[in-house]
Amino acid sequence: MKSMKNTISKGTMNIMTTMNTQFHFTNAFTNLFIRVTRARLNNILRLATLAAACLVLPTHALAQIIPCPEDLDGNGVVDTADVGLVLLAIGDCPVSEPTISAVNPNTGTTIGGTAITITGTNLTGASSVRVGSGYATSVVVVNDTTVTAVTPAGTAGAKNVSVTTAGGIATLTAGFTYGVVTTWYTILEQAPNATVVPDATVRANIVASGFPWRVRDNSSGIEMLLIPGGTFNMGCSASNSWGCGEDETNHQVTLSKAFYLGKTEVTQAQWQAKMGSNPSSFSGNPNNPVEQVSWNDIAGFNTATGLRLPSEAEWEYACRGGTTTAFHSMPGYPNGTNDDSLLGNIAWYTNNNSPSGTKPVAGKAANAFGLYDMSGNVWEWCNDWYGSYAAGNATDPAGPSSGSYRVLRGGRWGGYSGYCRSSTRSGNGPDDRGYGLGFRVARTP
Numbered sequence: 001m002k003s004m005k006n007t008i009s010k011g012t013m014n015i016m017t018t019m020n021t022q023f024h025f026t027n028a029f030t031n032l033f034i035r036v037t038r039a040r041l042n043n044i045l046r047l048a049t050l051a052a053a054c055l056v057l058p059t060h061a062l063a064q065i066i067p068c069p070e071d072l073d074g075n076g077v078v079d080t081a082d083v084g085l086v087l088l089a090i091g092d093c094p095v096s097e098p099t100i101s102a103v104n105p106n107t108g109t110t111i112g113g114t115a116i117t118i119t120g121t122n123l124t125g126a127s128s129v130r131v132g133s134g135y136a137t138s139v140v141v142v143n144d145t146t147v148t149a150v151t152p153a154g155t156a157g158a159k160n161v162s163v164t165t166a167g168g169i170a171t172l173t174a175g176f177t178y179g180v181v182t183t184w185y186t187i188l189e190q191a192p193n194a195t196v197v198p199d200a201t202v203r204a205n206i207v208a209s210g211f212p213w214r215v216r217d218n219s220s221g222i223e224m225l226l227i228p229g230g231t232f233n234m235g236c237s238a239s240n241s242w243g244c245g246e247d248e249t250n251h252q253v254t255l256s257k258a259f260y261l262g263k264t265e266v267t268q269a270q271w272q273a274k275m276g277s278n279p280s281s282f283s284g285n286p287n288n289p290v291e292q293v294s295w296n297d298i299a300g301f302n303t304a305t306g307l308r309l310p311s312e313a314e315w316e317y318a319c320r321g322g323t324t325t326a327f328h329s330m331p332g333y334p335n336g337t338n339d340d341s342l343l344g345n346i347a348w349y350t351n352n353n354s355p356s357g358t359k360p361v362a363g364k365a366a367n368a369f370g371l372y373d374m375s376g377n378v379w380e381w382c383n384d385w386y387g388s389y390a391a392g393n394a395t396d397p398a399g400p401s402s403g404s405y406r407v408l409r410g411g412r413w414g415g416y417s418g419y420c421r422s423s424t425r426s427g428n429g430p431d432d433r434g435y436g437l438g439f440r441v442a443r444t445p
Contacts (some may be wrong), residue, residue: 095167096122103161103175107190107212110178112153118163118172122367123147131176132159146386154178156210177207182445185215185260188223196370198334199322200226211256211445214370219305222270222441224260225370228320231255234316235389235423239326241340242418247425252393253313261310261318262440264361264372265289265380266301274304281435282357289358289378289438295406295430296389298381300438309383310442312407313397319375319410319422321368326421327375328367340417347376347411347420354413357435375410375420378438382407386427405429412436 036149068078075081100120108114108343116136118129124144129136134152141147147163156375160174177190192203192213206213213226235250270288271293272278279292293301295309302308310318321328330337330345350356355377362372384399384407399407405427411420414436418424428437 005319066261069098071408095125095165096246097158097168098122098126098163098165098170100161100163100170100175101170103172106175107177107179108151109185110154110156110210112151112313114151114206116149116151116161116176118147118149118161119145120143120147120163120170122167123163123170126163127166128164130160130162130164132178149175149381156215158207174207177210179210184219184443185212185217185224187212187215189214192226193370196366199368202322203367205230206258209445211258214263215260217305217307217441217443220270220307220441222305222307222444223263224441225263226258227261227369228316229255230259230317232317232320232322233324234313237326237338237421237423239325239338239340239417239421242416242421243327244421244423245425247388248423249389251389253317253397254393254395255317256396257308258445259314260445261314261369261371262441262442263343263370265378265385265438265440267361271301275301279433280358280428287360289361291358291378291435292433293380293437293439294433295428297433302441305441307441307443309439311398312382312384312394312409314392314442315380315382315409316422317369318369318371318396321371323368323422326423328422330365334368343375343417343420346415347373347417349376349411349420350414350416358413358438371408375422376415377413378410379408379412379426380410381437381439382409386425408437 007382016244073081098120099122100118102119104117105114122144123146124145126139126141129139129147129149131151132154134154136149136151138148138150139147156178158174158177160171160173162169162171171424178188179190192206192210194203197203197206206226209226209228211226214223216223228249231254233250234253235242236248240246265288266289268278268280268283268290271290278290280288280290281292282288299310319328320367323329325336326338327343327346328336330342333342343349344353346367348359348364358377361377364372367374385401385403386405386407387400387403408426408428409424411424419426
């Protein structure tokens with residue numbers, strides 16, 4: 001065996017043909033296999049010992065020996081921080097918060113039933129739509145940016161619109177406005193146009209009233225604008241060239257309710273369509289204001305249409321449009337002016353721009369309410385009897401209970417600038433007619 005072992009260890013092997021030689025070869029090979037197997041077992045034992053040692057080593061020592069995929073935060077330690085990272089991933093994925101950018105249409109009647117489309121972002125899964133204090137019906141999620149619904153009944157005015165999803169609640173402030181149901185007008189524009197009504201507070205007051213801003217009277221075809229209630233200083237506003245009359249006493253007036261007023265003076269065409277004839281002296285253009293009409297003539301027109309004349313306080317409040325100057329606002333002068341030389345921007349008056357009669361309505365700049373020809377063109381009848389103002393502050397004044405003359409306001413095409421001031425007062429008998437006497441209509445909503 002020793003010589004066989006040596007022979008094998010030196011890498012030499014002689015071919016043996018005898019049985020004895022075969023026996024020695026077989027024993028030598030078996031011995032070699034045992035030695036190799038023993039070495040492998042020793043290596044396995046060493047690995048097992050190392051593994052056992054790892055089990056009792058501190059975690060940070062183990063991390064230094066064997067890289068850990070469980071070390072999620074990469075600090076070389078498998079600890080509670082890594083467990084926390086795993087737990088954070090448990091549950092539903094986060095849902096983005098919704099937003100609303102628009103509601104269309106954004107107006108409807110108080111009885112509800114208006115089909116609206118809400119646009120925004122992250123609207124998928126919308127569970128409810130709220131308009132004011134009520135919940136909309138027929139809510140349908142079209143896609144992630146669009147939801148449709150039908151408005152509930154509500155009270156007049158602007159209301160918030162809200163959409164609820166798993167990601168939160170999105171709200172569009174004053175997203176929908178409920179208007180009062182009526183049959184006497186056709187709505188032309190629900191909300192005021194900022195280019196026509198520049199004052200944001202005035203626009204908000206119009207919206208808050210719940211009534212549409214611009215309408216057409218169905219009986220007469222006259223276009224009318226909503227004038228919100230408010231408080232103003234009524235009376236003397238002198239211009240640079242003209243002082244005030246003794247009857248222009250300053251006093252504070254509050255108009256507690258909104259009212260509609262004609263966008264322009266009543267035209268010859270509008271009068272003739274309702275009354276069957278045209279009494280005007282300057283009848284060349286049907287868009288000129290009707291004149292040669294008395295206060296009593298106008299009462300017949302208003303009876304036929306359901307309209308009325310404005311009170312004197314309503315007229316001055318509407319004319320001023322928030323100004324306190326002699327003449328209302330105009331391009332370049334948003335707060336009005338006392339400069340008589342600028343009056344031609346808003347009025348047809350005297351010989352400098354209207355020497356021979358009336359002109360078509362809305363030919364000059366409008367005031368801050370969107371009203372035309374409040375100064376010049378024709379005098380405008382008011383409902384009040386002419387007389388001294390009542391002493392002290394007043395709310396919704398209607399003027400004296402009786403008198404000989406009815407109030408006229410605004411000046412005319414052949415008059416001086418002083419007559420066109422916002423506070424100028426005049427009066428004529430109720431049966432008087434003249435080529436400078438016309439009117440504009442009003443109506444309570």
